[in-house]
Amino acid sequence: MPELPDVEVFGAYFKRHALNKPIESVTVTSKRIVKVSGIEKKLQGKSFTKVKRHGKSLFISLTKGPYLVMHFGMTGFLYAYRDKNPHQKHSRVIFHFKDSSHLAFVDYRMFGSIKFLEEIPKTLGPDALSISKPAFKALLKKGALKAILMDQKKMAGVGNIYADEICFQAHLLPSHRSETLTEKEKSILFVTMHRVLKKAIQAKAEPSHMPSTWLIHERKKNDPCPACKRPLHKTTVGGRSTYFCAHCQK
DNA sequence: CTAGATGTTAAGGT
């Protein structure tokens, strides 16, 4: 679930529920998630002052010191609650604020991570919503189109679900070799990516709020293409399960 | 019971 649009929504949620509140304590239930030793001491008494998203990560500024960086893996999300609320089943880290509210980092599969970093790591490419058109086009040199869209080193933010969606709406096959794309197709791809990500954010990253013409609703074998109703195909591209319409995408 | 699932990364192969 957590690709760029989802993490953008998590960022807004974090802002609403966790910004500028002194931290009373931190509970770590799963050490695996937290890549920082002594996180409790490092956060105690400080406040989160700013959040920015880059790709699929949140970079959270503290009163002082490096960023607290959250990555949500495959199944991570945030959950805020007050004293009496029951907390989520798979809370791995809980931030307790002095005003007696709490924010839980929930992640049943534990592929998420929380760490401290001084800056955005160089292993991450430019954010998919900030990258310029020429820089984007320059990435489309070699390899399967979808693999490039998902490569976080080249460009950060697009994952498996939205890569399929972008290819579908751009009428291009995920397996399309990028070296054979025309300039025009590259432009269409760029514009489509931007539009898909923006709309997904407007829909709060909630598929049920996205147009029924989107591929995102159809991720079972033989589901009908939202455009032409022919059955979709399933393959593997870049090592990930991929859905596409052989009729609508070239 | 088995296979597969939205991500990342290390390891293996060409």
Add this chain to the structure above:
DNA sequence: CACCTTAACATCTA
């Protein structure tokens, strides 16, 4: 060496 593919991680569900 560069590039691509696969396995592993932990847990749940179809």
